[in-house]
Amino acid sequence: xxxxxxxxxxxxxxxxxxxxxxxxxxxxxxxxxxxxxxxxxxxxxxxxxxxxxxxxxxxxxxxxxxxxxxxxxxxxxxxxxxxxxxxxxxxxxxxxxxxxxxxxxxxxxxxxxxxxxxxxxxxxxxxxxxxxxxxxxxxxxxxxxxxxxxxxxxxxxxxxxxxxxxxxxxxxxxxxxxxxxxxxxxxxxxxxxxxxxxxxxxxxxxxxxxxxxxxxxxxxxxxxxxxxxxxxxxxxxxxxxxxxxxxxxxxxxxxxxxxxxxxxxxxxxxxxxxxxxxxxxxxxxxxxxxxxxxxxxxxxxxxxxxxxxxxxxxxxxxxxxxxxxxxxxxxxxxxxxxxxxxxxxxxxxxxxxxxxxxxxxxxxxxxxxxxxxxxxxxxxxxxxxxxxxxxxxxxxxxxxxxxxxxxxx
Numbered sequence: 206x207x208x209x210x211x212x213x214x215x216x217x218x219x220x221x222x223x224x225x226x227x228x229x230x231x232x233x234x235x236x237x238x239x240x241x242x243x244x245x246x247x248x249x250x251x252x253x254x255x256x257x258x259x260x261x262x263x264x265x266x267x268x269x270x271x272x273x274x275x276x277x278x279x280x281x282x283x284x285x286x287x288x289x290x291x292x293x294x295x296x297x298x299x300x301x302x303x304x305x306x307x308x309x310x311x312x313x314x315x316x317x318x319x320x321x322x323x324x325x326x327x328x329x330x331x332x333x334x335x336x337x338x339x340x341x342x343x344x345x346x347x348x349x350x351x352x353x354x355x356x357x358x359x360x361x362x363x364x365x366x367x368x369x370x371x372x373x374x375x376x377x378x379x380x381x382x383x384x385x386x387x388x389x390x391x392x393x394x395x396x397x398x399x400x401x402x403x404x405x406x407x408x409x410x411x412x413x414x415x416x417x418x419x420x421x422x423x424x425x426x427x428x429x430x431x432x433x434x435x436x437x438x439x440x441x442x443x444x445x446x447x448x449x450x451x452x453x454x455x456x457x458x459x460x461x462x463x464x465x466x467x468x469x470x471x472x473x474x475x476x477x478x479x480x481x482x483x484x485x486x487x488x489x490x491x492x493x494x495x496x497x498x499x500x501x502x503x504x505x506x507x508x509x510x511x512x513x514x515x516x517x518x519x520x521x522x523x524x525x526x527x528x529x530x531x532x533x534x535x536x537x538x539x540x541x542x543x544x545x546x547x548x549x550x551x552x553x554x555x556x557x558x559x560x561x562x563x564x565x566x567x568x569x570x571x572x573x574x575x576x577x578x579x580x581x582x583x584x585x586x587x588x589x590x591x592x593x594x595x596x597x598x599x600x601x602x603x604x605x606x607x608x609x610x611x612x613x614x
Contacts, residue, residue, distance in 0.1 A: 209296045209582035209597075213573040216581075217446075220566040223292040224449040227559060230286065233279075234556040235455060238549040239482070240496040242542070246552065253282035257548045268551050272462070275555035286555070293562045295594065297583045298327045303352065313344050320590055321345050324403050327584035327595045328426045331355055336394050336422075338402040338413045339386055343370035343379055345403050350377045358382055358394060392416030399424040404592055407434030407456075414443070414568055417598075418575045425572070425598045428584065432564050433457040443571035449563065458553065459561040462591040475543065477507065482546065483539025484515055491524065511536045565594045572598040 211219075227234075236244040247254035256278075260268070268274055273290060280287035303322045313321070321344055331353045337346035340359035347370075350357045357379040361367050367381040374381075384391050386409050395416050402413055410429050417425045432440070433456035440451045481502070485495045499522055506514050512532040519526050569579045577598035584595040 209298065210578060210580040211569070211573070213570070216566060216570040216573050216579065219292060220444070220563065220570050221446075221448060222288075223559060223563050223566065224447060226285070226288055226292065227556065227563060228449050230283070230556075234458065234553045234560070237454075237553065238546045239478075240485075242495070242545070244549065247549070250282055253279070253552065254549065256282070257551055258545065260548055260551075265547050265551070269547070269554060270462075272555075272558040275551060275557075276559075279552065279555040289555070289559045293559045295562070295581060295583045297586075298595070303348070316589070317344065320585065321348055321403065323585035323589060324426075324428060324595065325349060325352065327582065328401065328597065331399055333399040333423055334358070334397065336360060336398040336400045338400055339405040339409050340366075340370065340381070342366050342373060343381065344373075345401060346379050347374055347377055349401070350374075350379045354378075355399075356380070358398070360384060360386060360391060360394060362386065387412050392419055395420040395422040398422060400426070402427045404428055404430040404590075406431035408436055409434075410568075411435070411443070414571060418572070421576075421600060423600045425577075425596075427568070427596045428592060428594060429565065429568065429596070430460070430592045432459055432561075443567050444574070447567060451560075455560075456564075458557055459564060460592065461554070462557055462587070473504075473507075477502075477504070478546070479539040479543040480507070480511060480514060480536070481539070482542040483511070483535045484518055486538050486542060487515065487519075487535050488522075488524065561594065565596060569596050569598075572596070576601050 232244070232246045232249070236246075238244060243254075268278065272293075276286060276289045276293075279289075303325045324345065325348060331349055333355065335346060335349055335355055335357040337343060337349075337357055337359040340346055340361040341363075343357075343359035343361070346357040346359040349355065355378070357377075359367075359370055359379060359381045361370065361381060361383065362385045364383050367383045370379070370381050382394065386405075392412070392415070395413075400413060400417055400422050402410055405413060405427065410427055413425070413427065416422075433453050435453060435456070438453055440453070440456055442449070484499075488497075489495050499518075502514075502518060506517055509517075515532065515535065516526050565581060569581050573579045577600050580595075580597040582595050582597075583593045585593045587593055
């Protein structure tokens with residue numbers, strides 16, 4: 206058996222163990238310090254909280270980008286959490302990345318080109334007709350059509366992207382279908398085809414999984430993304446024996462790791478966060494709960510400075526402002542809160558990758574219980590993309606008994 210391939214029993218055992226550990230320590234990752242200045246776990250584990258709050262800026266930045274170091278630090282105060290490293294570990298595929306032909310990839314952004322090469326190498330040889338799910342301009346499908354000489358159908362809901370993809374195909378055996386992946390008819394395209402999806406979001410990749418099972422698709426390769434993009438307020442696990450329930454906001458935690466932001470982008474993001482925290486504190490002084498959400502704020506509003514920004518936001522939210530308000534002091538409060546949030550948030554971020562692995566295991570186990578051999582691995586380094594999980598499934602020759610029925614989507 207391939208070292209990245211897991212039996213149904215192994216998947217189920219790991220799924221249950223990781224889910225139980227996450228559930229047992231939910232107090233550390235469910236409350237967001239952005240809305241809860243001192244989560245209850247701070248009182249339960251004062252040494253851990255004090256250590257985090259005393260960290261320097263360089264330490265905070267380093268830890269925020271290192272999932273293993275986050276778990277190791279949490280394990281110093283709660284040793285049972287060291288299990289998260291073992292339960293979250295995936296093998297890295299050793300195949301050399303494929304390099305899309307220069308002439309065929311000149312319209313791809315460099316990072317996207319590298320991701321496609323790594324994903325295609327992880328998939329390996331493709332012998333059946335391909336269905337590229339949520340294809341965009343069809344860069345992945347076009348590469349596979351050239352590489353393996355197989356016909357490719359690229360499914361995409363955006364007509365403009367379909368038109369661009371058809372133009373770029375340039376005689377390659379690639380056909381675009383302008384349709385919604387969530388439409389019932391789209392699943393029919395999966396019959397007899399090797400389904401591929403690189404970074405399909407939430408409900409879109411869940412529709413792919415259900416459709417592949419329904420149509421007995423012979424092969425599927427998926428790199429999931431944006432698990433929180435679902436229509437329901439809470440996630441309904443694919444396996445009925447799941448021991449963990451997640452809200453849409455908690456799903457977002459699984460994909461908070463980014464590696465592409467530049468210095469300027471990070472600086473602007475920090476300023477936006479500090480100003481929002483200042484508004485929450487100013488609003489809390491008016492006896493409004495900090496966890497009461499408000500609509501997104503246009504980035505252009507920040508150009509006029511903090512005082513104008515908060516006055517405009519307050520007016521939009523229905524609050525009167527005081528002409529004598531000390532706005533510089535409120536802005537300083539926001540920056541102070543941001544420093545606390547960034548430190549206490551590290552306890553939550555230690556569960557970022559484990560939550561994503563649990564979600565991937567839910568998908569992999571769903572396929573294994575329905576007659577597929579499943580491989581779970583990382584197809585590239587996180588520096589290329591943190592969404593580097595590859596779920597590969599190949600249908601077994603003989604069908605097996607259905608698993609217990611899962612909740613309706």
